[in-house]
Amino acid sequence: MARPPRSASVDSRRRLFEAAAAEFAARGYAGANVDRIARAARLNKAMIYYHFKSKAALYREILRDMFTAVGTRVADVAAASCTPEDKVRAFVEAIAAEAEARPHFPPIWLREIAEGGGHLDAATLNYARAVVATLGRIIEEGCRAGRFKPAQPMLVHGGIIAPLMFFLATARVRRKMQRAGAAGVADIPPKVVVAHIQRLTLAVLEGRIA
Amino acid sequence: MARPPRSASVDSRRRLFEAAAAEFAARGYAGANVDRIARAARLNKAMIYYHFKSKAALYREILRDMFTAVGTRVADVAAASCTPEDKVRAFVEAIAAEAEARPHFPPIWLREIAEGGGHLDAATLNYARAVVATLGRIIEEGCRAGRFKPAQPMLVHGGIIAPLMFFLATARVRRKMQRAGAAGVADIPPKVVVAHIQRLTLAVLEGRIA
DNA sequence: GTCTATAAATAGATAGAC
DNA sequence: GTCTATCTATTTATAGAC
Incomplete structure (x- = not known):
């Protein structure tokens, strides 16, 4: 019997966080691109602004x-x-x-x-x-x-x-x-x-x- | 008697180079802005593309x-x-x-x-x-x-x-x-x-x- | 060589449907 | 919570006058 799945958003937030860290590391703050971060996390730009206030x-x-x-x-x-x-x-x-x-x-x-x-x-x-x-x-x-x-x-x-x-x-x-x-x-x-x-x-x- | 002034462009090129170095140092490649570089060199954007091929x-x-x-x-x-x-x-x-x-x-x-x-x-x-x-x-x-x-x-x-x-x-x-x-x-x-x-x-x- | 004006592309942020 | 579509601002790069 499967454990009740935690809210999907917890996971998506974490995925965005990880993807962002990788992007910022590779390209720096200015060089980082929120769209690329979102896609790397298999999500979309809007989700970044849902979970975080801004870049x-x-x-x-x-x-x-x-x-x-x-x-x-x-x-x-x-x-x-x-x-x-x-x-x-x-x-x-x-x-x-x-x-x-x-x-x-x-x-x-x-x-x-x-x-x-x-x-x-x-x-x-x-x-x-x-x-x-x-x-x-x-x-x-x-x-x-x-x-x-x-x-x-x-x-x-x-x-x-x-x-x-x-x-x-x-x-x-x-x-x-x-x-x-x-x-x-x-x-x-x-x-x-x-x-x-x-x-x-x-x-x-x-x-x-x- | 003043020495015949070297071509102005030599100087403007050097000014752009210096300003660019400072800008890249302070903000990184992606964060640097060619317009800001030009203004810091008391010139304009177009001069960057005259002296250099690209950013x-x-x-x-x-x-x-x-x-x-x-x-x-x-x-x-x-x-x-x-x-x-x-x-x-x-x-x-x-x-x-x-x-x-x-x-x-x-x-x-x-x-x-x-x-x-x-x-x-x-x-x-x-x-x-x-x-x-x-x-x-x-x-x-x-x-x-x-x-x-x-x-x-x-x-x-x-x-x-x-x-x-x-x-x-x-x-x-x-x-x-x-x-x-x-x-x-x-x-x-x-x-x-x-x-x-x-x-x-x-x-x-x-x-x-x- | 130097400038102004502008084209063309990119990217941060939001609205609104589902 | 998640998506698509879009608005807006910024920015690289160039055209063309002087």
């Missing part, structure tokens, strides 16, 4: 989803009871995991950086801010424990997310370059990148790179 | 200018006669210098990454490829001299340009976050970032981060 509102919802997911996840990391070193590793791992769960995440994040955060409303900007602040607290804790040297949280944060987003977002271009003849450019598994960034970050925090 | 061709020319500038500059670095360590430092410095000379450079580069290099024609893609290859040769040289451990050129390259573009491109967002209350987020001078990345890269190549 801009739809985009903001995707941004909020992204940044709140990362924000709450790293907050959990900071609250855990383990060494500062493990928290740093978990911090990197957490961002990578959220990014891998959402393939559209890295391109959209990169674009928002390029845009100067023009599409971020105050609340979402706050979540982005909180991520850096969380890392700052982990660093402080490590300093108090005598394991880390003091460091600018923003500098460390950039050192983590920039290469992470770069490698996750460039998988496609790198394959393109590989086909064009560059050797050993494409086959760098995410695991390797994450491990590399974890080691790098700890080396910085422990003052081993001067 | 797409204009954009491609900006990309080519960017990547050829970096490509030839790092080629000089690799050809210099100095230690591999100094070449690595100069490599980072060279990219930073070209990026600082063109404020539109980091945002556009970030967007191209996000886009998967969709706007890069074969020739320009080749220049991007050449930059990585050049770094690869510097690494090899260091390995032969027994100073570097073998490393994936692409991994090292990403570790350089990702944080570099990130910090140069985020100056604006970071100021926005600072105004919203985050402390010590905005005031990281480019010099500090470059020095940090130079040390980081050398630590990786010398096998000091494992």
Whole structure:
């Protein structure tokens, strides 16, 4: 006996959300086309305006989803009871995991950086801010424990997310370059990148790179 | 006695090029508006089509200018006669210098990454490829001299340009976050970032981060 | 070389039927 | 909730005068 089907609209809303995320990732906010989004979701334009207020509102919802997911996840990391070193590793791992769960995440994040955060409303900007602040607290804790040297949280944060987003977002271009003849450019598994960034970050925090 | 004025069109072409670079950096390819570009250059739309074939061709020319500038500059670095360590430092410095000379450079580069290099024609893609290859040769040289451990050129390259573009491109967002209350987020001078990345890269190549 | 005016296409948003 | 049809604004691109 089949379970009573949930309202079809819940599903169509989710399909539109997914399709929109993919479209915004591939073409950016301005380049995205609501008609194409609707068709990718096997629906039509009008349904976007039924479920969302506008193209801009739809985009903001995707941004909020992204940044709140990362924000709450790293907050959990900071609250855990383990060494500062493990928290740093978990911090990197957490961002990578959220990014891998959402393939559209890295391109959209990169674009928002390029845009100067023009599409971020105050609340979402706050979540982005909180991520850096969380890392700052982990660093402080490590300093108090005598394991880390003091460091600018923003500098460390950039050192983590920039290469992470770069490698996750460039998988496609790198394959393109590989086909064009560059050797050993494409086959760098995410695991390797994450491990590399974890080691790098700890080396910085422990003052081993001067 | 005034020098005979060069043809006015040379100047108007350059003005359009500059205005276009700024527009593409701020809004991306799709978000850019040829009318706005023309007005920013104190000219009109028709002049864009007089000097350039199309919006797409204009954009491609900006990309080519960017990547050829970096490509030839790092080629000089690799050809210099100095230690591999100094070449690595100069490599980072060279990219930073070209990026600082063109404020539109980091945002556009970030967007191209996000886009998967969709706007890069074969020739320009080749220049991007050449930059990585050049770094690869510097690494090899260091390995032969027994100073570097073998490393994936692409991994090292990403570790350089990702944080570099990130910090140069985020100056604006970071100021926005600072105004919203985050402390010590905005005031990281480019010099500090470059020095940090130079040390980081050398630590990786010398096998000091494992 | 530079301009105005306009053609032609595209895309965000809504009305209204079912 | 979902669709078709359409309105309206925007925008790339060109024609043609000066």
